Amino acid sequence: MIPSAPDPVPTPTAPAPAVSMLRLLGGFQVSQALYVAARARIADRLADGPRTVAELAEAADLRPELLRRLLRTLAAEGVFGYDEPQDRVTLGPLGHTLRTGAPGSVRNVALMWMETHYRPFAGLWQTLHDGIPAAQAELGMPFFDWLGKDPARIATFSGAMGDMMRTVRADALAAVRLDGVRTLVDIGGADGTALAELALREPRLRGTVFDLPHVVAAAPALLRDRGVADRITTEGGDFFTAVPAGADCYLACFVLHDWNDAQALRILGRVHEAAAPDARLLLVETVVGEGTPPEVATLLDLTMLGMLDGRERTRDDWRTLLADADFRLDRVLATGGPMCVVEATRMPRTARV
Ligand SMILES: C[S@@+](CC[C@H](N)C(=O)[O-])C[C@H]1O[C@@H](n2cnc3c(N)ncnc32)[C@H](O)[C@@H]1O
Helix, strand or coil, X not given: CCCCCCCCCCCCCCCCHHHHHHHHHCHHHHHHHHHHHHHCCHHHHCCCCCEEHHHHHHHHCCCHHHHHHHHHHHHXXXXXXXXXXXXXXEECCCHHHHCCCCCCCCHHHHHHHHHHHCCHHHHHHHHHHHCXXXXXXXXXXXXXXXXXXXXXXXXXXXXXXXHHHHCCCHHHHHHCCCCCCCEEEEECCCCCHHHHHHHHHCCCCEEEEEECHHHHCCHHHHHHHCCCCCCEEEEECCCCCCCCCCCCEEEEECCHHHCCHHHHHHHXXXXXXXXXXXCEEEEEECECCCCCCCHHHHHHHHHHHHHCCCCCECHHHHHHXXXXXXXXXXXXXXXXXXXXXXXXXXXXXXXXX
């Protein structure tokens, strides 16, 4: 018998453009699959080693035959490992990012994005016509107003901001220079994660976490927990009305990008009124075209488009905005990550005609 020739082994080729596009288009399904995995704490349950699908399904009270299909999809994305013959699941290269509290975890972002951002994005088409953020149309009110109506939503949002701070913004916080700064106000400082970090690094620093009253309410416990409550106070208020006065440095981390230029100018106006004469202003933000990888800034810009009135800004946009509020842009510090530190100095008020 003549042995049959072995099947030719296909040489790997780059995926066809249609396949690449289908993966992008399918992103909405993968997002939801990741949400289910995050909510069911699958990655947490694998922290001590492999488990079978049946064990995971029982622990999470999910249907095993359906969970198996979901995990197989996420295994193809590098989130889990799946050994089909043994029906065994392990953590994949990205698995730790869904583990609660693990270094590099964005599990809280998975929960927040799918619970608050996912639905509004179905309205993006209309936003491109009328300019109303899709979230405002979906929720019937501006996003931050909606958030403030439910303590559970605030907790989810603050948890996600904490994840962002410890991951994509960690480099930026490390790059913040506070030489000579004695007092600092963190505008929109949420639960105090950032200022606690800076206070631990700078033992003589005193400061205030300033945010909406229902958001900053979480900060005292966090500051006590980090051992800095004797130096860092908290204050609730509205940064469109007034911010704490007299500090020699004001920090706004990931705040001004939430607002359009007119709104950002009002916030900067309140900082200008409150700040000491030569006070420094530090913005931790993306600078479009300057962070790495650059697509974080453009993706965040899309988030702003759908959720809020804000936008990500270029270096020139920042310079102009700051100048219009009588601050001088001193320099933009690259941080090795997607965020930059924009350093500015308060200038005397110019008389405007
Ligand atoms: C994108 S979050 C950034 C939080 C934090 N700085 C961080 O980097 O994780 C924006 C913050 O601005 C706060 N904020 C929104 N509107 C505000 C207002 N009118 N007055 C004070 N804070 C406000 C929100 O509550 C939220 O904590």
